Amino acid sequence: MPAEVRIRKIAIAAIVASAIVAAVPFFVSSRVTEGVTLLKRAADRQNLYIDLLSMLRDVETSQRGFVLSGREAFLDPYNVALVQIPVLKRNLIKGAIDAEEREALDQIIPLTDEKLVNAAEGIAARRNHDATADSAVGSTSLGKVQMDKLRQLLGQQISAMADRRNNVRGTLIEGSAQVAYFSGLAAVINTFLLGTAVFGGRRLLRERAKVADQLRAAVTLADTRNQLMSGSARMLQAIQSAPTVGDTSAILTTCLTGLLPGVSGTLYLYRNSPDVLEPLASWGSADAAAVPIPREDCWALRFGRAHDHCCDHDLRCNHLRSETRTQHLCLPMVTQGAVIGMMSVRFDSLSTEQFATQRELVMALAEQVSLALSNVQLREALRAQSIIDPLTDLYNRRFLEETLKRELARSTRNKSSLSVIMFDVDHFKHLNDTYGHDAGDTVLKAVAAAAKGAVRKADIVCRYGGEEMIVVMPDCAEGMAMERAEMIRRAIESMRTAHGGRDMPQVTASFGVASHPVFGVDGDSLVRAADAALYVAKRRGRNNVQLAVEG
């Protein structure tokens, strides 16, 4: 039964029961009221009988005093009684309580009248004769007999009224006890019903508050999930658009801090070695200067599955040895069956419920981030393959052409200079023919490395084709380019190589230098000018640097 219906039923029962219980004392108390009226009536009647008796005594005493003394003053109480007794009689007759009393009154009233007549006769006789007149004395004697009878009858009524009062008083005490009992009972029952209704109401309110809390929590959870979904979608989109894996570092730090409140961590990737994890990004309160960690330092990578560090009994990874007792999770980052890295996560002061939710979220995010990062890695690799010459590790000709075009445009825009150095290994055919093609390859690699080592970071060293190489030097005028070419020449001349356990002979190279805009305004004309200068260098005995001729 729904709680509301239950409460409504209890409330109706409480109202009905209170009405019934309240009516009981009312009925009981009406009986008490009736008893009080009876009590008062019995008391009034008792007083009437007492008064009548008292008046009759006055009549008796007055009469006797007057008969004996003949003094009128003795008749004062008699005269008062003559006025009062008729009133008393009327009241007694009018208010007779029951047949029994009426029967008694039937004796008392006539006897009272007779007594008054007797007294009047005695008094009259005394007035007419002297004090010793027989009639006066005789009436006094009769009066005494009458008085004795009246005293007896009135005494009986006074006692009867006293008994009646006692009975009514007993009934009243009993009624009061009943009123007290029922009032107490009513109070107890009402308190119980009221308590039940209040308790039920409170329970209902609590249940309602609980449901409201659950609803609020569900809405908050849905909001949080929506925010998470849109936040993680934004992060993944940003990762996908990053040109290199290195560029995803800042994206991960920013986005993961926002997406995972109360969670800190570091994301590691295998980059240059399959045995060493290199930190890519840290977020939250994790150490931003995380260091590379050997693969075997992490149990998650050894087991190939998520590894929790929740209590002292969990195996603790070496890379977490300095961490105190917070909850940790190490998570291999797997994509298409291959482990590309590891996420080490710390949960800062989360409740058990929050921990479970955040852990689930971290697992889901790690999976998505793994996929996105592996896409970036793949794209980076493909891109590198398409622009990097696999033998010398220099940029290839395609990249050179693109770069030259872009750099020339920038140079024109900025009105800055740009130089191109073209160089070619001398007598390379002879070296190939003498030591073999593989030995030639070794020398080419060494020449490329020497050239790269002799130029600035901003300069772009490319393999133009065969044993020909070009260096594009942005913001570099011809004088500086000549110097730089000379440095490369000396670096090649002084390098020592070996192949197949045999020392290779010293190699040299010839150089042609051309600068923009003096020797050419576009890439082709600039390269042609450098090539022409290189040709001059070859003709002038090789192993030298020549500046292009203004054309």
Ligand SMILES: Nc1nc2c(ncn2[C@@H]2O[C@H](COP(=O)(O)OP(=O)(O)OP(=O)(O)O)[C@@H](O)[C@H]2O)c(=O)[nH]1
């Ligand atoms: N080992 C090797 N040889 C290459 C490669 N590319 C081109 N060559 C060779 O480089 C040689 C270039 O020879 P040439 O153009 O005659 O020039 P050279 O022998 O260096 O003579 P000069 O340039 O006049 O000093 C050819 O024998 C090519 O086969 C390469 O990738 N590896």
